[in-house]
Amino acid sequence: MAENSTLRSELWIGGTWRPATEGGYDVEEPATGTVMGQAGSASAEDVDAAVRAAHEAFIDRRWSGLSGRERSRILLKIAELIRENTEALAQAESRDVGKPITFARVVDVPGAADQFEYFAALAQQMDGSVRDTPLPAFAYTRREPHGVVAAISPFNFPLILSASKLAPALAAGNTVVHKPAPQTPASAQLLGEIFQQAGLPDGVYNLVTGPGAETGRQLVTHTQVSAVAFTGSTVVGREVARTAGELLKPVAAELGGNAANLVFADADLETAVETIISAFVFNTGQFCMAGSRLLVQRPVYEQVLEILGAAVGGVPLGDPSDEGTVIGPLVSGAQRERVERMVDDAVSAGARVITGGSRIEKDGGYYYAPTVLADLPEDAEAVREEIFGPVLTVQPFDTEAEAVALANSTPYGLAAGLQTSDLSRAHRVSEQLRAGIVWVNTWATLDVAVPFGGVGASGWGRESGPEALASFTRTKSVIMAISPEASTPGAS
Numbered sequence: 427m428a429e430n431s432t433l434r435s436e437l438w439i440g441g442t443w444r445p446a447t448e449g450g451y452d453v454e455e456p457a458t459g460t461v462m463g464q465a466g467s468a469s470a471e472d473v474d475a476a477v478r479a480a481h482e483a484f485i486d487r488r489w490s491g492l493s494g495r496e497r498s499r500i501l502l503k504i505a506e507l508i509r510e511n512t513e514a515l516a517q518a519e520s521r522d523v524g525k526p527i528t529f530a531r532v533v534d535v536p537g538a539a540d541q542f543e544y545f546a547a548l549a550q551q552m553d554g555s556v557r558d559t560p561l562p563a564f565a566y567t568r569r570e571p572h573g574v575v576a577a578i579s580p581f582n583f584p585l586i587l588s589a590s591k592l593a594p595a596l597a598a599g600n601t602v603v604h605k606p607a608p609q610t611p612a613s614a615q616l617l618g619e620i621f622q623q624a625g626l627p628d629g630v631y632n633l634v635t636g637p638g639a640e641t642g643r644q645l646v647t648h649t650q651v652s653a654v655a656f657t658g659s660t661v662v663g664r665e666v667a668r669t670a671g672e673l674l675k676p677v678a679a680e681l682g683g684n685a686a687n688l689v690f691a692d693a694d695l696e697t698a699v700e701t702i703i704s705a706f707v708f709n710t711g712q713f714c715m716a717g718s719r720l721l722v723q724r725p726v727y728e729q730v731l732e733i734l735g736a737a738v739g740g741v742p743l744g745d746p747s748d749e750g751t752v753i754g755p756l757v758s759g760a761q762r763e764r765v766e767r768m769v770d771d772a773v774s775a776g777a778r779v780i781t782g783g784s785r786i787e788k789d790g791g792y793y794y795a796p797t798v799l800a801d802l803p804e805d806a807e808a809v810r811e812e813i814f815g816p817v818l819t820v821q822p823f824d825t826e827a828e829a830v831a832l833a834n835s836t837p838y839g840l841a842a843g844l845q846t847s848d849l850s851r852a853h854r855v856s857e858q859l860r861a862g863i864v865w866v867n868t869w870a871t872l873d874v875a876v877p878f879g880g881v882g883a884s885g886w887g888r889e890s891g892p893e894a895l896a897s898f899t900r901t902k903s904v905i906m907a908i909s910p911e912a913s914t915p916g917a918s
């Protein structure tokens with residue numbers, strides 16, 4: 427095992443580390459392509475043990491039976507401990523994702539802590555309401571937890587996208603079995619002990635890891651899992667939604683994206699270019715909300731390409747443990763090959779390479795040069811599909827209506843944005859863009875108070891904001907007789 431790796435080949439079940447019956451599987455370090463350690467390889471038996479532990483913790487009400495205020499105190503303590511453990515969590519996040527350490531420290535770890543802090547407040551506000559009816563009865567609603575929630579997260583933001591499920595799920599009184607992506611289990615492995623230290627009762631949070639899709643499938647289909655919170659690709663999301671649908675389990679689906687960034691000729695180009703670049707290189711382009719489809723109004727099209735051509739190559743690329751690094755390696759060799767193939771196909775179909783366009787050999791890691799492609803055919807896969815690498819495609823447009831039509835010409839609908847100095851246009855176009863979140867003169871500015879999630883092939887869940895609680899609660903109505911007539915069915 428490489429020095430400083432915190433990985434362990436066990437599973438966190440019922441408040442303790444247990445050996446995985448099938449041993450461990452290798453986890454790679456993307457910056458070097460070498461094995462950094464092993465994580466537990468959960469069998470169906472292990473998944474069952476984790477779900478049973480969560481189920482028992484739900485049924486005996488050790489968590490849901492606490493008052494909202496008591497749950498809130500523990501969630502706040504979790505937030506505090508996450509902040510105290512920033513360095514350990516950031517290092518773990520940086521190593522297996524290949525994420526630049528500076529971003530892990532200033533974005534991922536505080537972003538995860540924010541989730542617990544925010545939902546700690548909402549844990550105290552799980553109010554139902556009294557209903558005014560003509561019944562001779564007192565009628566009210568209660569918001570109740572589902573039971574055991576399966577939280578399945580992707581590789582690109584392991585910590586934040588786990589916290590964005592765990593915090594609202596726990597705030598509402600659910601218990602959880604968490605499954606991170608196979609490539610990136612490291613930060614999740616640090617959570618169980620943090621939760622326990624904060625006072626979360628054993629069995630309320632359980633972690634299963636595994637090398638493939640099977641662990642996730644076993645979780646979704648387990649009879650004691652009542653709801654699923656999934657973030658990942660559209661392809662897998664469809665399967666998860668299909669299975670959960672068949673079993674009539676609620677599922678929150680946060681899926682892939684293919685966001686368009688519209689640059690109007692009236693935009694402040696200097697600011698716009700900074701936004702354009704960070705929108706497609708952030709997290710090495712492995713970002714569901716990446717602004718990877720740039721649409722530029724024709725009068726400034728060549729000028730924008732020229733500025734991008736001069737600036738993009740200067741974005742610091744390298745070892746993610748270096749504090750100055752902005753672009754790290756892609757998460758795996760397979761991910762780099764996918765990006766490479768999409769770029770090569772676009773170039774064969776006539777795309778003009780403004781900058782980049784090839785892999786970078788460095789330390790055995792999975793690096794790919796930040797790439798800008800112009801003049802692609804509209805049906806190129808790089809335009810139509812999520813690339814998930816540091817690649818920007820650029821297309822011109824003439825009118826506002828054409829820009830909106832091009833932006834919306836995708837089944838995805840996670841994010842979109844526009845760069846303009848015209849206030850009326852900003853509101854008009856924001857309304858017409860088919861996306862769950864729209865940014866004006868900025869990109870990827872996010873906060874836990876503001877909901878995000880997609881439409882169409884990007885799914886339907888909403889994380890962050892009070893809206894997130896919809897995925898983790900259900901409504902019960904209670905009707906209590908206050909006069910003898912109320913005992914007659916339908917009395918009013």
Ligand code: NAD
Nearest residue numbers: 579580581606607639642643658659662680681682683714
């Ligand atoms: P993925 O779909 O391959 O995997 C996501 C998770 O699902 C992993 O934990 C994986 O092990 C698990 N999984 C795989 N097959 C499964 C199955 N059959 N049943 C249950 N679970 C299964 O995604 P990824 O490659 O880890 O992440 C990248 C994708 O996630 C991109 O498409 C990206 O756009 C998307 N994403 C979306 C959001 C959002 O908020 N909408 C945020 C981040 C990432």
